[in-house]
Amino acid sequence: MQVQIAVIDFGSQYTQLIVRRVRELGYFAKLFQPSELPSVGQPVAVILSGGPRSVTEIDAPDIDYAFLETLNVPVLGICYGMQLLNLKHGGEVAPSHSREYGPAQLEPTESTGLFAKLSDSSQIWMSHSDTVSNLPENTKVLGKNQEGIPVALSWRKGWYGIQFHPEVTHSHEGTQVLRNFLEMTNDPPRFEIQSFRDETIAALKAEIGDREVICGVSGGVDSTVLAVLLNRAGSNVRPIFVDNGLLRKGESDQVVESFKQLGLEIERVDARDRFLQALAGEDEPERKRHIIGNLFLDVFWDAAKDVQLLAQGTLYPDVIESATSGSIASRIKTHHNRVDRILELQKEGRVLEPLAELFKDEVRALGKSLDIPDEMLFRHPFPGPGLAVRVPGEITKDRLKIVREADAVFIGNLRKHGWYDKVWQAYAALLPVRTVGVKGDERSYEHAIALRAVVSEDAMTADWVELPHALLRESSNTILNTVAGVNRVFYDISTKPPASIELE
Numbered sequence: 001m002q003v004q005i006a007v008i009d010f011g012s013q014y015t016q017l018i019v020r021r022v023r024e025l026g027y028f029a030k031l032f033q034p035s036e037l038p039s040v041g042q043p044v045a046v047i048l049s050g051g052p053r054s055v056t057e058i059d060a061p062d063i064d065y066a067f068l069e070t071l072n073v074p075v076l077g078i079c080y081g082m083q084l085l086n087l088k089h090g091g092e093v094a095p096s097h098s099r100e101y102g103p104a105q106l107e108p109t110e111s112t113g114l115f116a117k118l119s120d121s122s123q124i125w126m127s128h129s130d131t132v133s134n135l136p137e138n139t140k141v142l143g144k145n146q147e148g149i150p151v152a153l154s155w156r157k158g159w160y161g162i163q164f165h166p167e168v169t170h171s172h173e174g175t176q177v178l179r180n181f182l183e184m185t186n187d188p189p190r191f192e193i194q195s196f197r198d199e200t201i202a203a204l205k206a207e208i209g210d211r212e213v214i215c216g217v218s219g220g221v222d223s224t225v226l227a228v229l230l231n232r233a234g235s236n237v238r239p240i241f242v243d244n245g246l247l248r249k250g251e252s253d254q255v256v257e258s259f260k261q262l263g264l265e266i267e268r269v270d271a272r273d274r275f276l277q278a279l280a281g282e283d284e285p286e287r288k289r290h291i292i293g294n295l296f297l298d299v300f301w302d303a304a305k306d307v308q309l310l311a312q313g314t315l316y317p318d319v320i321e322s323a324t325s326g327s328i329a330s331r332i333k334t335h336h337n338r339v340d341r342i343l344e345l346q347k348e349g350r351v352l353e354p355l356a357e358l359f360k361d362e363v364r365a366l367g368k369s370l371d372i373p374d375e376m377l378f379r380h381p382f383p384g385p386g387l388a389v390r391v392p393g394e395i396t397k398d399r400l401k402i403v404r405e406a407d408a409v410f411i412g413n414l415r416k417h418g419w420y421d422k423v424w425q426a427y428a429a430l431l432p433v434r435t436v437g438v439k440g441d442e443r444s445y446e447h448a449i450a451l452r453a454v455v456s457e458d459a460m461t462a463d464w465v466e467l468p469h470a471l472l473r474e475s476s477n478t479i480l481n482t483v484a485g486v487n488r489v490f491y492d493i494s495t496k497p498p499a500s501i502e503l504e
């Protein structure tokens with residue numbers, strides 16, 4: 001897709017959010033490193049992001065300003081971007097004595113242009129330590145904070161700077177500021193998932209031709225959308241599904257069946273015994289993950305055999321992450337010859353990543369436009385190592401059976417009472433402690449189950465959900481009465497941090 005808005009990344013924690021907001025407003029935005037400015041193509045506007053550094057430092061991140069001027073498009077500098085533009089226009093920036101972080105008030109002094117349709121005073125979100133100290137001649141102040149300090153400038157027509165972050169929701173009218181800026185481009189909003197889909201399908205057709213494409217599927221959103229997209233592009237796609245025996249109750253058959261409904265035959269590789277054998281006796285969390293990750297690669301590549309093309313469901317946040325911290329494959333901590341093979345294929349241009357420009361919610365929208373049912377698009381996240389991270393300690397067939405049954409009861413109840421879609425992720429885990437109970441006239445000595453339901457912001461933080469007591473009671477009763485080997489049920493009331501979402 002042709003980039004409409006180039007966002008230059010000076011390293012702020014909010015840069016991805018800028019791109020997301022701009023796309024939500026219908027403009028196709030992408031993130032570029034400052035050094036990539038000359039290769040942005042022909043954007044209709046440029047946004048310079050905030051960043052943690054000070055523009056007054058000797059080796060502070062910089063841009064090719066002369067090139068930026070030749071683009072002749074509106075430019076918006078946010079925070080660091082504003083300070084940089086103030087310097088470029090001949091002004092000065094001074095380190096401030098304290099870091100300003102958090103809410104402030106914006107009081108616009110203009111009611112047109114960048115600040116059209118704003119209130120007389122609204123909350124904005126600050127996160128900076130430098131301030132512009134000396135304004136170049138002819139600089140217009142567009143807005144001040146509650147103390148009368150300028151927080152928005154325009155140095156000349158089309159060149160703007162704001163000290164606050166319009167991309168965060170704490171800046172209450174931030175979206176309107178971004179919308180006003182985008183409207184100055186005189187370019188209409190053009191980013192729609194349907195056109196993205198059609199362009200991608202056409203491009204895939206041209207690139208793939210009659211070659212075979214391998215992809216791994218798990219039943220998760222990204223790999224499902226990927227496989228269906230390839231299929232709709234008319235390509236000869238071979239979706240491979242590794243059943244590692246660590247899936248939830250009935251999940252393996254369900255994945256195969258759901259794909260069938262979508263017109264795709266997937267190749268299921270039954271590796272359940274191999275995984276169980278490889279995990280036998282292992283109780284250390286990192287080792288378990290390592291074993292599962294490596295064995296997955298082995299099983300997948302053995303099934304794939306001769307690969308002409310490999311498709312991966314890489315998303316935009318992974319791409320951004322790898323641009324700042326090295327390639328994705330090089331960050332995988334295993335020195336596995338199969339990873340080398342992926343790198344090799346990448347070098348030869350034989351890896352397709354058609355979702356690499358999309359955020360997760362955009363992948364869902366794409367999936368919807370491909371007629372993938374909501375059950376597949378809005379399923380809770382499920383970790384790659386599967387139930388292994390929900391059974392601390394050694395993995396055995398019996399323990400997996402217990403956790404599967406308990407999970408099915410809990411998730412079934414969440415669905416039945418309309419809570420499944422209200423929580424971000426939920427599951428049952430097995431606690432490998434055994435405690436005493438009474439069953440009938442006999443004492444029991446059995447395992448405990450922990451139920452967990454959380455809401456989360458991108459999995460970075462999570463809070464436990466106050467589920468109705470009746471739902472918890474029903475789940476607990478059913479688990480205690482029907483799942484053999486369990487005599488106690490707990491509800492996990494830990495936030496992340498300090499806990500994580502999964503147990504291992």
Ligand code: XMP
Nearest residue numbers: 381382383384385425459496500501502503
């Ligand atoms: P934690 O437990 O770190 O989990 O709070 C955060 C989110 O990531 C999922 N998760 C994984 N997903 N492979 C995955 O694909 C993994 O190894 C993995 N570990 C955790 C977890 O389910 C939660 O949504």
